[in-house]
Amino acid sequence: MPALDLGGTYAKGAVIDAGDGTALWETRWDVPRGLTADGLVEQVATWCEHLLGQAARRLGHPADCLGVAVPGIVDDATGTAGFSANLGWRNQPLRARLAERLDFPVTLCHDVTAAGVGEAAFGAGRAAHTVLTVVAGTGIGGVLTIGGQPYRGAHHGAVELGHLPVADLTGLCGCGGRGHLETVAAGPAIVRRYNAATPAAPAADVPEVLARAAAGDATAAAFWDEAVAAFGRAVAQAVILLDPEVVVLAGGLSRSGAALRAPVAASLASTLTFHEPPPVLTSLLGDRAGVIGTALTAVRERTHG
Numbered sequence: 557m558p559a560l561d562l563g564g565t566y567a568k569g570a571v572i573d574a575g576d577g578t579a580l581w582e583t584r585w586d587v588p589r590g591l592t593a594d595g596l597v598e599q600v601a602t603w604c605e606h607l608l609g610q611a612a613r614r615l616g617h618p619a620d621c622l623g624v625a626v627p628g629i630v631d632d633a634t635g636t637a638g639f640s641a642n643l644g645w646r647n648q649p650l651r652a653r654l655a656e657r658l659d660f661p662v663t664l665c666h667d668v669t670a671a672g673v674g675e676a677a678f679g680a681g682r683a684a685h686t687v688l689t690v691v692a693g694t695g696i697g698g699v700l701t702i703g704g705q706p707y708r709g710a711h712h713g714a715v716e717l718g719h720l721p722v723a724d725l726t727g728l729c730g731c732g733g734r735g736h737l738e739t740v741a742a743g744p745a746i747v748r749r750y751n752a753a754t755p756a757a758p759a760a761d762v763p764e765v766l767a768r769a770a771a772g773d774a775t776a777a778a779f780w781d782e783a784v785a786a787f788g789r790a791v792a793q794a795v796i797l798l799d800p801e802v803v804v805l806a807g808g809l810s811r812s813g814a815a816l817r818a819p820v821a822a823s824l825a826s827t828l829t830f831h832e833p834p835p836v837l838t839s840l841l842g843d844r845a846g847v848i849g850t851a852l853t854a855v856r857e858r859t860h861g
């Protein structure tokens with residue numbers, strides 16, 4: 557089934573076999589800079605048209621559903637995309653606008669939730685019943701899936717662990733709060749804090765900060781250690797509240813592999829007393845988790861209404 561996972565800088569499009577999660581076709585489109593909210597909706601619609609065409613070709617018949625995942629606050633019931641700082645829109649009735657423009661039913665998903673659904677169905681969490689997937693990159697979010705179904709909360713804001721107050725209270729979060737996990741452990745925060753301490757030799761991204769830490773740069777190591785310590789505290793708190801069978805680390809930061817996984821596992825081992833520390837696994841689906849979960853969510857919505 558065709559699915560689109562819209563991010564702040566690029567959109568991933570794919571035609572997914574919902575039976576086994578494999579991609580029959582996939583691509584990546586850059587999100588043009590400077591679009592108005594209406595312009596972005598039109599751009600998404602154009603990508604969706606392309607996806608429906610590719611789906612008919614790859615499946616051998618027209619698709620009967622289409623999933624679109626977006627970041628920020630997503631109201632699944634009304635199909636509304638709420639505020640997204642990266643995309644510059646607020647309260648977009650995106651599902652209705654796309655369905656009208658395409659004359660085709662659209663399922664609107666939350667991107668982190670979709671990634672968790674994907675990992676639970678076909679990725680690192682596929683053998684477990686309750687899976688906590690933590691997606692860490694530009695932002696940090698989480699999703700609990702129970703038997704493959706995401707728990708979204710009363711206001712679609714469950715497991716937003718990027719906004720747990722686990723860091724020094726001086727840091728101002730993008731949400732307006734202070735000391736939230738994202739102020740020290742989101743990718744841009746790690747780079748920004750390191751560069752503020754080493755203005756003469758700024759790093760371009762998190763992999764560069766990590767490479768410098770591995771090469772003996774004590775400042776880089778200190779900021780990375782602080783980030784993963786706060787991250788580990790947040791994951792431990794989530795585990796105490798949710799008691800998942802496994803924890804899956806996904807998103808850009810999870811590509812650092814054991815450099816993130818090992819401190820998180822150590823944090824769980826040292827923090828939990830009577831809770832069983834769940835295994836900490838790295839995403840198997842990588843940046844495909846979102847489109848796979850989005851396609852699956854669209855198929856489920858078509859099947860169950």
Ligand SMILES: [Zn+2]
Pocket residue numbers: 718719729730731732733736738
């Ligand atoms: Zn926050």
